[in-house]
Amino acid sequence: MNARHQQIIQLVNTRGSVTVTELAQLTGVSEVTVRQDLNLLERDHFLRRVHGSAMALDSDDVGMRMHTRYELKQALASHAAGLIDAGEAVFIEGGSTNALLARLLADRADITVITVSHFIAHLLKDAACDVIVPGGLLQKSSQSMVGPLTRYCIQQIHFHKAFIGVDGWQAETGFT
Structure with missing residues (x-):
């Protein structure tokens, strides 16, 4: 595991959820590279991938997930309502x-x-x-x-x- 992987794990565990775009900005690599890193880190059980972001393994609670892609989810909920x-x-x-x-x-x-x-x-x-x-x-x-x-x-x-x-x-x- 390299230093960037450790940085990603720490960010995700500290925040609970971090977007791919934000991880790319914080680590100074492309979003493609971040996605590859997240695939590897998920495979090795360090985090969980969700669409457009990564989540800490212990953040499977709904309250935490409500903040991931919030605008899209709120738009879907408004349409459904x-x-x-x-x-x-x-x-x-x-x-x-x-x-x-x-x-x-x-x-x-x-x-x-x-x-x-x-x-x-x-x-x-x-x-x-x-x-x-x-x-x-x-x-x-x-x-x-x-x-x-x-x-x-x-x-x-x-x-x-x-x-x-x-x-x-x-x-x-x-x-x-």
Whole structure:
């Protein structure tokens, strides 16, 4: 491992998340070189790559991820919020963009939000909208309900729209 790799690891661990552009500026190399470095550092389990940035391994919390590519996520959340009509029940899965969507919906007393995310449920604890959290096994790392009981609960709830998180996209495999 060279000095630049050590610098990248320290920056990412200190800040939790750093963009490729910022890493290129701080290390004095091209973005292509930074991406290559990040691939190597992720392979060796020093950090985690996300689109356009790197994250510390222990920063898998939604609150931290909400700040990565914030403007894009906020624009997506605003568009999604505009698709929800009065009287609808909407399912919102976990994830940082969906958390921003939940924030935008918090003042809407005319909707019901169903979520498996305890993070999102906590964001909505003082909200005007009704909030339903299905039961199941708590997956602590994602703060979400998972498993057969969760699946059964969701099958018993009727909702008009669902907003599902996407972790990544590749041409070969599509959305994940």
